[in-house]
Amino acid sequence: MNGIIFDIKEFSLNDGAGIRTTVFMKGCPLRCVWCHNPEGLSPHRELFVKTKGCVHCGLCKKSCQHPECQGLGRCLHICPNNLVSAAGEVISSDELAKKLLKYDRLYSLSGGGVTLSGGEPLMQPEFCEELLLKLSKISTAIETSGFADEAVFRRICGLVSFVYMDIKLMDPQKHRTYTGVGNSQILENAKWLKKSGIPHTFRTPLIPGITDTPENLSAIAAFVSGDSWEKLPYNALAAAKYPGVGRKFLYSPENPGSESLESE
Ligand code: SF4
Numbered sequence: 001m002n003g004i005i006f007d008i009k010e011f012s013l014n015d016g017a018g019i020r021t022t023v024f025m026k027g028c029p030l031r032c033v034w035c036h037n038p039e040g041l042s043p044h045r046e047l048f049v050k051t052k053g054c055v056h057c058g059l060c061k062k063s064c065q066h067p068e069c070q071g072l073g074r075c076l077h078i079c080p081n082n083l084v085s086a087a088g089e090v091i092s093s094d095e096l097a098k099k100l101l102k103y104d105r106l107y108s109l110s111g112g113g114v115t116l117s118g119g120e121p122l123m124q125p126e127f128c129e130e131l132l133l134k135l136s137k138i139s140t141a142i143e144t145s146g147f148a149d150e151a152v153f154r155r156i157c158g159l160v161s162f163v164y165m166d167i168k169l170m171d172p173q174k175h176r177t178y179t180g181v182g183n184s185q186i187l188e189n190a191k192w193l194k195k196s197g198i199p200h201t202f203r204t205p206l207i208p209g210i211t212d213t214p215e216n217l218s219a220i221a222a223f224v225s226g227d228s229w230e231k232l233p234y235n236a237l238a239a240a241k242y243p244g245v246g247r248k249f250l251y252s253p254e255n256p257g258s259e260s261l262e263s264e
Pocket residue numbers: 049053054055056057058059060061078079080081082083084
């Protein structure tokens with residue numbers, strides 16, 4: 001089976017225990033206004049052009065015959081500053097598992113493994129399931145928003161060694177305003193995870209003026225009630241990537257409630 005990914009980060013120390021390889025799965029059903037991976041939102045392969053360093057020579061806009069450039073509207077190979085690329089690689093579970101398992105000894109020596117991140121891995125549940133079964137001899141983790149059908153959530157969480165799950169906002173209306181979806185399914189999945197016995201940590205990105213308010217953090221603290229809970233700092237560099245995939249960054253720490261969410 002094929003899936004679509006937008007990055008593989010080797011030797012990662014930030015996505016779980018030990019030395020890990022993190023796979024970024026493409027596609028997410030949420031639209032968090034602060035998202036720092038805009039190239040991971042669409043579930044489709046897309047053009048990704050870095051704007052910094054462009055000398056506006058126009059070379060990439062001329063038609064080319066490379067099969068991998070077709071449908072993107074630009075040539076991926078001609079830019080003198082190497083600014084034009086495609087976000088999204090279709091890959092089979094066999095090929096990806098083979099890439100990931102080449103470091104299996106390093107994982108076992110360091111207590112690490114493979115982490116599925118995104119985007120939202122649970123948007124590709126069959127692919128994740130097939131991949132995780134091929135990785136069953138190593139430690140695996142998933143980073144998820146928890147926004148998924150409960151059967152999918154339980155099935156995939158049951159296949160990994162560790163779950164990192166976001167709890168962003170407890171207020172349902174604010175959750176909808178700032179992420180584009182309600183939080184009832186997420187909280188139901190989180191309640192199941194708490195009781196499941198699967199090792200897990202809840203995570204809250206600290207977004208100034210949105211998630212870092214005393215009311216929200218108190219409500220999340222009450223909800224997680226003693227479970228492991230990490231607060232992650234806001235990534236102020238997120239905005240720079242948005243023009244590269246033709247999106248507008250809607251969040252401003254100075255004026256966090258000023259923009260409405262985009263729709264697709
Ligand atoms: S080829 Fe590179 S430098 Fe020239 S217009 Fe395209 S992105 Fe800009």
